[in-house]
Amino acid sequence: MTTYLFTHRDCLFHDTGVGHPERADRLRAVLHQLDLENFPALERVDAPLASREQLALAHTEAHLDGLVARAPVAGIINLDPDTKMSPGSQMAAMRAAGAVIAAIDAVMKNKKSNAFCAIRPPGHHAEADRAMGFCLYNNVAIGAYHARKKYGLERVAVVDFDVHHGNGTQAIFEKDAGLLYASSHQAPFYPGTGDASETGVGNIVNVPLAAGSGSRAFREAYDNIILPALEAFRPELLIISAGFDAHEKDPLANLNLTGADYGWITKKLVALADRHAAGRVVSALEGGYDLEGLADGVDAHVKALLRA
Numbered sequence: 381m382t383t384y385l386f387t388h389r390d391c392l393f394h395d396t397g398v399g400h401p402e403r404a405d406r407l408r409a410v411l412h413q414l415d416l417e418n419f420p421a422l423e424r425v426d427a428p429l430a431s432r433e434q435l436a437l438a439h440t441e442a443h444l445d446g447l448v449a450r451a452p453v454a455g456i457i458n459l460d461p462d463t464k465m466s467p468g469s470q471m472a473a474m475r476a477a478g479a480v481i482a483a484i485d486a487v488m489k490n491k492k493s494n495a496f497c498a499i500r501p502p503g504h505h506a507e508a509d510r511a512m513g514f515c516l517y518n519n520v521a522i523g524a525y526h527a528r529k530k531y532g533l534e535r536v537a538v539v540d541f542d543v544h545h546g547n548g549t550q551a552i553f554e555k556d557a558g559l560l561y562a563s564s565h566q567a568p569f570y571p572g573t574g575d576a577s578e579t580g581v582g583n584i585v586n587v588p589l590a591a592g593s594g595s596r597a598f599r600e601a602y603d604n605i606i607l608p609a610l611e612a613f614r615p616e617l618l619i620i621s622a623g624f625d626a627h628e629k630d631p632l633a634n635l636n637l638t639g640a641d642y643g644w645i646t647k648k649l650v651a652l653a654d655r656h657a658a659g660r661v662v663s664a665l666e667g668g669y670d671l672e673g674l675a676d677g678v679d680a681h682v683k684a685l686l687r688a
Contacts, residue, residue: 381492381493381494381659381685381686381687381688382423382490382492382493382494383421383422383423383493383494383495383496383682383685383686383688384422384423384424384425384483384486384487384493384494384495384496385414385419385422385423385424385425385495385496385497385498385682386425386426386427386479386480386482386483386486386495386496386497386498386499387407387411387424387426387427387479387497387498387499388426388427388475388478388479388499390468390471390472390475391404391407391427391472391475391476391498391499391500391501392404392407392408392472393466393467393468393469393471393472394466394468394469394472394473394500394501395456395464395466395467395468395469396456396464396466396514397456397464400464401514401631401632401669402500402501402502402514402667402669404500405671406500406668406669406671406674407498407499407500407665409671409672409674409675410498410665410674410675410678411498412675413675413678413679414498414678414682418679419682419686421686422496422682422686425482425486427475427476427478427479427482427497427499428475428478428479428481428482429471429474429475429478430474430475430477430478430481430517430522432444434477434478434481434522434526435474435477435517435522437521437522437525437526437529438508438517438518438521438522438524438525438552439506439508439509439517439518439522440508440509442509443508443509443510443511447465447470447473447511447516448470450465451465451467451469451470452465452466452467453467454467459511459512459516460511460512462512462513462514463511463512463513463514463515463516465511465516469501469516470516472500472501473501473516473517474517475499476497476499476500476501476502476503476517476519476664477503477517477519477522477523479497479498479499479519479664480497480499480519480520480522480523480526480619480662480664481522481523481526483495483496483497483523483662483664484523484526484527484617484619484662485530487617487659487660487661487662488527488530488531488617488660491658491659492658492659493659493660494650494653494659494660494661494662494663494685494688495661495662495663495685496622496663496664496665496678496681496682496685497519497662497663497664497665498665498678499519499664499665500665501514501515501516502514502515502519502542502623502665502666502667503515503516503517503518503519503520503521503522503548503621503664503666504518504519504520504540504542504544504546504547504548504549504621504623504666505518505544505546505547505548505571506518506548507547507548507551507552508548508551508552512547512548512571513544513547513548513570513571514667515548518548518549518552519664520538520540520546520549520619520621520664521538521548521549521552521553523619523662523664524536524538524553524559524617524619527617528558528559533616533617534558534616535558535559535560535613535614535615535616536558536559536560536615536616536617536619537559537560537561537562537610537613537615537617537618537619538553538559538560538561538562538619538620538621539562539563539606539610539618539619539620539621539649540561540562540563540564540565540620540621540623540666541563541564541598541620541621541622541623541626541642541645542563542565542621542622542623542624542625542626542666542667543565543566543569543623543625543626543630543632543633543635543667544565544566544569544570544571544623544625544633544667545563545565545567545569545571545573545574545586545588546561546563546565546574546621546666547571547572547573547574549561549621550563550573550574550578550580550584550586553580553583553584554578554580554581554583554584555580555581556581556583557581557582557583558583559583560583560584560585560609560610560613560615561580561583561584561585562584562585562586562587562606562609562610563585563586563587563621564587564589564598564601564602564606564626565586565587565588565589566588566589566590566591566593566626566633566634566635567588567589567590568588569591569633574586574588575588576588583613585605585606585609587601587605587606589601589635591633591634591635592634592635592636593635593636594628594635594636594637595636595637595638595640595641598626598635598637598641598645599641599644599645602645602648607648607652610649610652611652611655611656614656615653615656615657616656616657616660617657617660617662618649618652618653618657618660618661618662619661619662619663619664620646620649620661620662620663620664621664621666622663622664622665622666622678622681623665623666623667623668624642624667624668624673624674624676624677624678624681625666625667625668625669627639627642627668627670627673627674627676627677628673629670629672629673629676630668630669630670630673631669631670632667632669637677638676639676639677639679639680640680642677642680642681642684643680643681643683643684646663646680646681646684646685647684647687649661650684650685650688654688659688661685661688663681663685665678
């Protein structure tokens, strides 16, 4: 199995300001953990820029025009109380979306391969027509539509184990039966979506977890609900919204997971992809705001991808 690592130094230049949790040090911590000495088998690839046409697969023209128009030439602006934009943000966001697109191209063209995209800004809160929740473009949604358009796939699934519900991905997918979105997340919590009753056209699977839940509740959510739904869907490509802010060290949430939990779910998802998708898995970094917890989660996740 070949595991690709897609990233780009441009992702470091999305400046969110002093004290913001979604900071460049997050990506530095991930890349330090995945350095050549620790992960020599990773095939490292520079992420390309997503094109406007590719971004428009999941976003409105008004959203794309708005971000370009508001991009500052100096300083930092607020798109909303949580979401910032600096002179380097547009390029970083285009690299983040481009990484997922290129990773999908790689795993579609090369048998027995998977990929991890070490990118920022994250994407799963971005809706078709607005940035929110630290996210400018919805990287995984863009990737899913790219896979369908370029390779004619009929069934693409996104699994999201970030501690926050991916409202943007759900909103973009919820009327399209060929796209499955499945999420485990803390609730009640930001952004306030993700109730189990939100099922789209039968293609949305939400498992809210109470604050203080740990490994047992997380694993039961997958064994009893999410993995059976994926088995029934039989995805031809599996995309992971890989947020590590459910880690027990994370300061923004309280689901108390460990690196072992991330390794466990990654192995389960890889095995499912082996059965239905010729092993094609593309994982994209979402949240994770304690640097040690983030590195621990990524370490377990990528080791499980490598051992597939």
